[in-house]
Amino acid sequence: MEDLLRELAPQVLAALTRRYGHFDLAEEAVQEALLAAATQWPEQGMPDNPPGWMTTVATRRMTDLLRSEQARRRREQQEALRVLPADLLSPAADVSPAGDADDTLLLLFLCCHPALNPPAQVALTLRAVGGLTTAEIARALLLPEATLAQRISRAKKRILEVGGRFRMPDDRDRARRLDVVLHVLYLIFNEGYTATAGESLHRGELCAEAIRLARMVHRLLPDVPEVSGLLAEMLLTDARRPARIGPDGELVPLAEQDRGRWNRVMIDEGIALLTDALPRKRPGPYQLQAAIAAVHAEARRFEDTDWAQIAALYQVLDQLADNPVVTLNRAVAVAMLSGPAAGLAVLETVAGDQRMAGHHRLHAVRGHLLEEAGERAAAAAEYRAAARLTTSLPERRYLLTRAARLDVR
Amino acid sequence: MKYMIMTFGDASAWDTLGLGATEATWSPEEVAEHFRSMSAFYADLAASGEMVTGFGLADPSHTTTVEIRDGRPVASDGPYAEAKEVLAGFGVIDVASHDRAVELAARFAAIVHTRVELRPIMDDAGREM
Numbered sequence: 001m002e003d004l005l006r007e008l009a010p011q012v013l014a015a016l017t018r019r020y021g022h023f024d025l026a027e028e029a030v031q032e033a034l035l036a037a038a039t040q041w042p043e044q045g046m047p048d049n050p051p052g053w054m055t056t057v058a059t060r061r062m063t064d065l066l067r068s069e070q071a072r073r074r075r076e077q078q079e080a081l082r083v084l085p086a087d088l089l090s091p092a093a094d095v096s097p098a099g100d101a102d103d104t105l106l107l108l109f110l111c112c113h114p115a116l117n118p119p120a121q122v123a124l125t126l127r128a129v130g131g132l133t134t135a136e137i138a139r140a141l142l143l144p145e146a147t148l149a150q151r152i153s154r155a156k157k158r159i160l161e162v163g164g165r166f167r168m169p170d171d172r173d174r175a176r177r178l179d180v181v182l183h184v185l186y187l188i189f190n191e192g193y194t195a196t197a198g199e200s201l202h203r204g205e206l207c208a209e210a211i212r213l214a215r216m217v218h219r220l221l222p223d224v225p226e227v228s229g230l231l232a233e234m235l236l237t238d239a240r241r242p243a244r245i246g247p248d249g250e251l252v253p254l255a256e257q258d259r260g261r262w263n264r265v266m267i268d269e270g271i272a273l274l275t276d277a278l279p280r281k282r283p284g285p286y287q288l289q290a291a292i293a294a295v296h297a298e299a300r301r302f303e304d305t306d307w308a309q310i311a312a313l314y315q316v317l318d319q320l321a322d323n324p325v326v327t328l329n330r331a332v333a334v335a336m337l338s339g340p341a342a343g344l345a346v347l348e349t350v351a352g353d354q355r356m357a358g359h360h361r362l363h364a365v366r367g368h369l370l371e372e373a374g375e376r377a378a379a380a381a382e383y384r385a386a387a388r389l390t391t392s393l394p395e396r397r398y399l400l401t402r403a404a405r406l407d408v409r
Numbered sequence: 410m411k412y413m414i415m416t417f418g419d420a421s422a423w424d425t426l427g428l429g430a431t432e433a434t435w436s437p438e439e440v441a442e443h444f445r446s447m448s449a450f451y452a453d454l455a456a457s458g459e460m461v462t463g464f465g466l467a468d469p470s471h472t473t474t475v476e477i478r479d480g481r482p483v484a485s486d487g488p489y490a491e492a493k494e495v496l497a498g499f500g501v502i503d504v505a506s507h508d509r510a511v512e513l514a515a516r517f518a519a520i521v522h523t524r525v526e527l528r529p530i531m532d533d534a535g536r537e538m
Binding site for chain 2 (some may be wrong): 253
């Protein structure tokens with residue numbers, strides 16, 4: 001039932017927004033219809049026509065909200081400005097009456113509006129498109145419910161202020177706006193994937209949600225290679241989740257993971273998506289990162305990893321992205337291929353980069369390469385420097401453990 | 410990302426409601442203005458969806474120290490702050506960037522007329538290496 005509701009939520013929201021305008025009120029109405037369904041269906045049984053039921057209940061609520069909104073405006077403006085009916089019944093002339101599928105995409109574009117900052121985009125997307133309740137999102141993001149509720153309502157107001165519309169962005173804007181949507185889905189995925197102990201149960205659901213939304217976008221835009229790339233990257237990465245945390249909540253590095261616990265079904269699906277997308281044109285960053293994850297996934301043992309291919313993929317990504325973190329990853333691959341000295345040489349090309357100042361990853365990777373080179377004391381010092389710089393508890397624990405291991409022997 | 414904003418004060422100055430300066434005694438208008446801007450700050454933070462939690466702390470004379478001695482917990486009164494600067498209150502915010510955290514801390518510092526400290530809160534999420 002929950003799956004059905006979450007599938008219906010964006011469709012009903014899109015229909016209401018298309019019919020009445022007022023995205024903010026429509027969102028509220030759908031949220032209340034969802035709550036009504038969640039409480040009434042288990043008791044009174046599933047209605048014969050769930051989409052119809054949801055639409056009816058949401059529309060009724062929408063009418064109430066519009067009425068009180070009109071009354072509020074009348075009070076405020078004392079008839080100085082009339083609310084024109086056109087504002088209330090505003091399917092813009094240039095919007096084609098498309099199917100539910102396209103509507104969901106329009107919703108995503110709206111929730112990932114560039115005028116919102118990423119935390120707001122994430123929260124609004126999870127609620128309006130994902131159909132999660134504010135309480136569920138708050139639990140997953142480890143925030144108080146009131147904070148999340150305010151964030152969502154502020155985000156909706158902001159969209160109104162900047163005149164965000166429920167329509168497809170211009171061709172010129174479309175690619176850029178799609179990039180934002182993909183980035184937001186990637187952020188949602190990461191939030192869940194990086195979770196470790198304690199709260200990881202709820203946060204892990206964010207991975208499933210991000211994958212569900214990426215699948216939806218992929219169904220709508222099957223010919224956009226970066227959409228396939230993102231979905232493939234999520235699947236190939238999430239496949240490793242059962243092996244990345246040890247029994248005491250510690251992070252297990254790729255080299256030491258029990259690959260038998262990797263999810264082969266997800267890996268196969270990710271690789272198939274990638275095989276389909278890659279030959280189409282020059283691959284973008286999501287496809288390249290997915291390709292790297294695929295090379296790891298194909299190695300049954302760590303020793304079997306095709307480092308030449310990984311180094312080559314990072315090389316392409318490095319040229320594409322101008323991101324020093326990518327260069328760090330390339331340094332690791334180069335070290336595995338040609339020895340730690342070669343890796344350290346790559347690393348030093350970004351050591352002076354302003355964006356790396358105070359970044360723990362630079363020290364973590366240098367520590368790893370120095371350890372490979374047998375320079376134990378220097379490696380331990382780098383791990384400790386990295387441990388001081390990271391704001392992640394499990395990473396700090398991992399780095400300090402590495403450092404301590406070098407001291408003892 | 411979450412940050413803690415901590416504000417410090419000279420406890421002896423609290424008696425005169427001057428949170429920062431030792432000698433200063435605030436006029437009733439200044440006191441009223443202080444509480445007004447404090448509420449406005451909290452209201453803005455709550456409205457923007459960046460407020461996680463925040464509290465002011467009781468006078469340091471209420472402090473209890475708890476420690477383990479010979480394997481058993483022992484509670485004792487104090488320490489009574491000889492230090493000029495004791496923790497007066499804290500807030501936790503969740504913001505989009507470090508710059509935004511600094512901006513909010515600066516606004517808070519202007520209201521409490523004293524230095525505030527900003528520290529990132531450790532995340533229980535992490536990436537395997």
